[in-house]
Amino acid sequence: MEVNCQDSEETVFALSFSDFPEDVQLCILSFLDPSELASFACTSKKFVSLCRDDQRLWFSLCDRRWGSCTHLKRWGHGKISYKFLYRILREYENLIGFWRRCGITNIASVNSPPASLVYFEWGPFYISGSMISPSKNGSYEVIRSPFLWVSITSKGEPMNYLDPEGRFDFTDDLLMDSEKGFLENELIRVNVSFMGKCHVVVEENLGSFGHGKVPSSGIASGEEYQNGCGSPPDRLMSEIYQYLANRTSPGGNGVSRRQRRREKEKQEKLRKWEPEHFVKIVNCSPTLSRPLQGLWKGICDDMSLDFYLVSYDDIGGIACRKVGESSRPLSLHAPVFWSSSTTFIEPPLSPEEYHIYSNRMHLRPPAESYDSGDNGAVSHMLLINSSYDLVIPDIARPTTNPRQCEGRIWQYENGTFGFGFLRDNYIIDLKHIAKNGHLLDAIEPCNG
Structure with missing residues (x-):
């Protein structure tokens, strides 16, 4: 720790951890995990009981990690030790x-x-x-x-x-x-x-x-x-x-x-x-390097709501599947689109691409009128392909035009995106299912 002394000269004093006030010690130790605390306890007999049994320290450990998520003092009616609670919550x-x-x-x-x-x-x-x-x-x-x-x-x-x-x-x-x-x-x-x-x-x-x-x-x-x-x-x-x-x-x-x-x-x-x-869905939220990754929801061509899971592979590709109700045929992880490259096309779009985008209807709930400014301007575009011919050839639409399987992803300035195929005249705009750990647009089931 450094302090300013006489003659405006800077003098350095060496202080041990024991010289800090106890509340400062507890605050510093609350940033450690149990294995690090165990190593620290080996440095002095004085710190063994502090790291092993001190309720204030273990409450600080719990509070720093989960205090914003749950009420720590209500777990087990507040009758269990915070060291035990830390192990449980971890x-x-x-x-x-x-x-x-x-x-x-x-x-x-x-x-x-x-x-x-x-x-x-x-x-x-x-x-x-x-x-x-x-x-x-x-x-x-x-x-x-x-x-x-x-x-x-x-x-x-x-x-x-x-x-x-x-x-x-x-x-x-x-x-x-x-x-x-x-x-x-x-x-x-x-x-x-x-x-x-x-x-x-x-x-x-x-x-x-x-x-x-x-x-x-x-x-x-x-x-x-x-x-x-x-x-x-x-x-x-x-x-x-x-x-x-x-x-x-x-x-x-x-x-x-x-x-x-x-x-x-x-x-x-x-x-x-x-x-x-x-089975846990890892990587269920987008990141800066993978902006399309995660769980999304969108209105389909039959005007029903569906869930979509977009994942990136290890060789630079991307794929989207549906994750909906198990009672609906082919909805459980049914393929939607794929791309072997995640390289986006930067705007401005060519006249042909602008025509492809601007002449399509955006699928939205009937109660919501679409405004082109809702999502903001298109910030990026990505070429995709339909998965029908690759995964479910029996239901592929017969066509001699290979462009029928081509599609586009239009990423919007607010981070969401929409996708559509050249064979269709609409765009499915996707929204987040959850954000910052909170489920969006959640309602309770009807009783009746």
């Missing part, structure tokens, strides 16, 4: 963002149509998961149907509940009731198991409340999941029986197999909800 935060469902969903009701897109976000004292579906009212609105809450009890135990019918709001009162076991018949208690960082399995927990082989965070690793995470409490007795049957009974292997089959059939009868698999 595992939970990987859920935040968009995921796509794999396989056939059983999260569906009259209020929540089957959807392929799932969005996890921070709540006051939990993380909530919602099914995201295109609205049916001809607008850019998306239907958010909450179905999963991930939280912890005042004892630090996992409390993950699934509400497939979307009947409850996860409030403090509901949290208290569920912690006491009052809602066991209304909600489905589940395990949330990570199979790596980008694959999650949500499976019903058939064990009794507060028991079962689950980690303290409630999010199991792939190894724990494969080894029977969340199995009933009588699993140990079952294994003992199987072991003794194999050792003492003629044909013990057959007895063991029959016992396992009976156990499996019993669990299937008790199960209210089949396991669901979700």
